[in-house]
Amino acid sequence: MSSDPWGRVDETGTVYVRTADGEQVVGSWQAGSPEEALAYFERKYEGLVVEIGLLEKRVQTTDLSAKDAQVAIDHIREQVDAHHAVGDLSALRVRLDKLVATVESRREERRQQRAKQSDEARKAKEDLVVEAEQLAQSDQWRAAGERLRALVDTWKGLPRLDRKSDDELWHRFSHARSAFSKRRKGHFAQLDAQREEARRTKERLVAEAEALSGSTDWGPTAARYRELMADWKAAGRAQREHEDDLWNRFRGAQDVFFAARSSVFAERDAEQTENLKLKEELAEEAEKLLPIGDLKSARAAFRSINERWEAIGHVPRDARPKVEGRMHTVERALQEAEEAEWRRTNPEARARAEGLTGQLQAAVDKLRAQIEQARAQGNSARADKLERELEGRQALLDQALKGLQEFGG
Known part of the structure; x- marks a missing residue:
């Protein structure tokens, strides 16, 4: 019989292992010595020790699932409980x-970790839903559309929640995207309709602009082109593929008209500049009539000058007041000379002037006689009063005499 601290072999070859519950049969050994039997089953024990050590390391250092770890533990425990090894089975x-x-413990940690990840995923998806619902009301079509596509990619990268929660959040998320797409589609449909209306309006404006391009009715046509430009701006933009072509036609028609007008105006300006030079020469000729001497010859000369003046035509607008003012000055001098001549040769006026002069002379003579009489009588106060009256009558008489001299007498 052979034995060690954890087992023995009896005379029949039966191998026992010592446990806290007493000896347990390990097996039967008939092939060799008892020492060899114990050594064999001790090696089995060492194998279990190694296997447990490896499993402990895997549990601590790898991502071995709790389920697989438990299967491995149960497999080793079956071998330990079967007492097929000699050693400290209690320690195993x-x-x-x-x-x-x-x-x-690892299972609980992972459960908590999964719960935390699930909460984080739920929070992340809820945030995505809230942002998507806000974007659904945006009018920044390009930026909001790009952001919604980015949110979809972010959603796909997040872990799934429980089916009910995940489906509810996805429904809100998808609904927000659909609402935005519907609004954007409606916006661009309306925009397309507006641009189509703008195209039709601008085609009408182009047709009128092209019809007016050959007009020589410069003022009204230029005014109409300004109105057409205002209508063009108010019409809004047409589709991109039409806008530039319509504008080129519209602008081209205007260019044809205004180029023709500019050419005509340039010729007219040159003609009016020459007219101004001629009229300035006539104004200078008229000014040589001043001061008026021989009224009859001056009047005939001015009439000749004026006839040539009227035949010349228009001058530049800004030069007109000055050159016409020079002619008006000479014309006023002629008018004043004619009025003076009329007053001098008018018999009725001469008679009136002579009558008035005679009356004033008589009144002056009478006042002088009265003054002398008052002085002789010593009535100085009356004499002073009469002298003041005499001064007024004398002034009127001097003026009347002067007017009478204009009649040559």
């Missing part, structure tokens, strides 16, 4: 129990 059970506790 203690290690296996600790390993079970470790696995359960």
Whole structure:
């Protein structure tokens, strides 16, 4: 019989292992010595020790799932419980129990981690939904559309939640995207309609502009082109493929008209500049009539000058007041000379002037006689009063005499 601290072999070759519950049969050994039997089953024990050690390391250092770890533990425990090894089986059970506790701890950690990840994923998806619902009301079509596409990619990268929660959030997210797409489609449909209306309006404006391009009715046509330009701006933009072509035609028609007008105006300006030069020469000729001497010859000369003046035509607008003012000055001098001549040769006026002069002379003579009489009588106050009256009558008489001299007498 052979034995060691954890087992023995009896005389029949039966191998036993010592446990806290007493000896347990390990197996029967008939092929060799008892020492060889114990050594064989001790090696089996060492194999279990190694296997448990490897499993402990895998649990601690790898991502071995709790389920797979538990299967491995159960497999080793079956071998330990079957007592097919010689050694401290209780110590192996203690290690296996600790390993079970470790696995359960890891399982709980992973459960909490998954719960945390799920909460984070839920929060992230809720944030995506809220942002998507805000974007659904945006009018920044390009930026909002690009952002919504980015949110979809972000959503796809997040873990799934429980089916109910995930479906509810996705429904809100998808609804927001659909609402935005519907609004954007409606906006661009309306924009297309507006641009089509703008195209039709601008085609009408182009047709009128082209019809007016050959007009020589410069003022009204230029005014109408300004109105057409205002209508063009108010019409809004047509589709991109039509806008530039319509504008080129519209602008081209205007250019034809205004180029023709500019050419005509340039010729007219040159003609009016020459007219101005001629009229300035006539104004200078008229000014040589001043001061008026021989009224009859001056009047005939001015009439000749004026006839040539009227035949010349228009001058530049800004030069007109000055050159016409020179002619008006000479014309006024002629008029004043004619009025003076009329007054001098008018018999009725001469008679009136002579009558008035005679009356004033008589009144002056009478006042002088009265003054002399008052002085002789010593009535100085009356004399002074009469002298003041005499001064007024004398002034009127001097003026009347002067007017009478204009009649040559």
